[in-house]
Each structure stands twice: as structure tokens, then as C-alpha cells.
Amino acid sequence: MTQHPGKPAGLSDPHELDLFEFARSGRQAAGVVRVSQLPRMLNEVPAEAPDRDTAFTWQAEGATQPELQDDGTEGPQPYLRMAIHGAAWLECQRCMTPYSQAFNVDATYRIVNTEAEAEEFPLDEDEVEVIVGSRQFDLIDLIEEELLLSLPLVPKHEVCPEVHESLVSGAAGTESEFDEAALDEADGAGEAAEPERPNPFAALESLKRGKPGDKKH
Numbered sequence: 001m002t003q004h005p006g007k008p009a010g011l012s013d014p015h016e017l018d019l020f021e022f023a024r025s026g027r028q029a030a031g032v033v034r035v036s037q038l039p040r041m042l043n044e045v046p047a048e049a050p051d052r053d054t055a056f057t058w059q060a061e062g063a064t065q066p067e068l069q070d071d072g073t074e075g076p077q078p079y080l081r082m083a084i085h086g087a088a089w090l091e092c093q094r095c096m097t098p099y100s101q102a103f104n105v106d107a108t109y110r111i112v113n114t115e116a117e118a119e120e121f122p123l124d125e126d127e128v129e130v131i132v133g134s135r136q137f138d139l140i141d142l143i144e145e146e147l148l149l150s151l152p153l154v155p156k157h158e159v160c161p162e163v164h165e166s167l168v169s170g171a172a173g174t175e176s177e178f179d180e181a182a183l184d185e186a187d188g189a190g191e192a193a194e195p196e197r198p199n200p201f202a203a204l205e206s207l208k209r210g211k212p213g214d215k216k217h
Contacts, residue, residue: 011139019137023062023078023111030059035088038144044151049089049098056086056103058143078111078133084143090151095160105146 011017011029022029035042036053045052060083064076084105089098111133112118118130131142 014139015141016136017139018135019062019080019111019133019139020078020135022060023064023080023133024076026061026063028059028061030057032057033140033143037140038147041088041144041147044148045089046091046098051089054086054088056084056088056143056147058085059083060139079128080109080111080131082107082109082142082146084146088147090155092156092160093154094156095162097157097161099155099157101152101155103147103150105150107146 011031014029014031021027032055034053034055035045042052061081063079063081065079066074067077069075082105084103087100087102090101091097092099107129108127109129109131110121112130113133115132118132121130
């Protein structure tokens with residue numbers, strides 16, 4: 001991948017990032033964002049959580065790759081890679097108490113100019129996502145979107161410290177067993193419906209070496 005030397009730096013305002021310049025100049029940035037800055041994520045945190053305002057660290061890197069244009073010539077295509085790590089408190093749907101959920105997001109994005117361009121890409125592209133860039137791109141909004149997409153289908157402890165009273169039946173535990181089985185079935189269905197995403201960082205490293213690999217665009 002064609003890329004200028006990385007320029008690690010914080011961003012003066014990650015809510016208004018010139019994403020095209022960030023990618024073209026091969027810039028790097030890192031920072032911390034708290035759940036209180038992410039209103040949609042904050043809605044997922046139960047009121048009784050020990051800490052509703054946990055923090056996530058993020059790292060972003062811009063890059064370009066020569067790609068064939070509509071006019072038959074090669075031009076630099078901007079890319080962004082993002083890593084997000086941290087934890088937030090969610091409510092376990094099995095025992096109805098808070099638990100700490102870890103988040104580890106690794107994503108690579110192909111940056112395009114318009115929604116129409118984004119819609120042209122095949123839906124089966126797993127390694128690289130497509131985002132519409134701008135001169136005032138909200139990086140924090142992208143971080144929140146990725147965290148929301150990473151929420152478990154059925155939030156729950158690996159091992160619950162106790163069983164909520166609403167799941168306990170006075171008749172030989174049959175109601176509890178039924179609810180537990182239904183919960184596990186829903187969780188298993190969600191896992192089956194969402195196959196594991198290939199590591200996008202491997203795809204980016206391939207791009208950097210000038211080997212697009214299996215990309216279809």
C-alpha cells in the first residue's frame with residue numbers, strides 16, 4: 001500500500017476530521033472516549049452498574065492503496081483502520097444483574113465519496129467495510145457505531161452469581177428451566193447467524209504489501 005510515513009498525533013477535534021486528508025497523509029491518531037460521550041451506548045448500561053462511565057481506548061490509522069479507476073487509470077484509494085478496546089457494564093439477561101462486557105474491535109474501512117459509491121460494493125465483502133468519508137467526519141460516531149454492533153445478542157454472565165427471582169418457579173423449577181433453555185437457544189441462534197469476521201488487520205497488512213488478496217474491488 002502506498003503510504004506516507006506515519007505521523008502519530010492526537011486530533012484537535014475527532015468529531016470534525018478531514019478523513020480524506022487523514023488517509024492521504026498516512027496519519028495516525030489515538031485517544032480515549034468515555035461511555036458518557038456515547039449516548040446510545042450509555043442507554044445500554046444499567047442504572048445500578050458499579051461504573052456507568054467506563055472508558056475505551058482507540059487507535060486510528062489512514063493509508064492509501066492504488067486502485068483502478070473508472071477511466072482506466074490507477075488512483076489512490078483512501079483507507080482507514082480502527083482499533084477499539086475497553087469494557088462497559090451491561091445487564092445480564094439471565095440473572096438481571098450488571099456484568100462487565102469486554103469490547104475488542106478491529107476494523108478496516110474503504111473510504112468512498114458518496115452513498116451511491118458505497119452501495120455499489122458487494123454485500124459479501126467481509127474483510128473491508130465501506131464508509132462514506134467527508135471533510136468533517138465524526139470519528140467518535142464511528143466508534144460508537146462499532147461498539148453498538150459489537151453488543152452481544154443476549155448479554156449474560158459466563159456464570160451467573162445468582163438467579164433472578166422472576167426465573168425461579170415454585171413448581172419443581174420447570175419455568176426456570178424453560179426460560180434458561182429459551183435464553184440459551186436464542187443466544188446460540190445469534191452466534192450461528194453471525195459468523196466470525198476475518199481479522200481485518202491481516203487484510204490491511206496485505207494491502208500495505210501491495211497484495212490485495214481476495215478483495216473483489
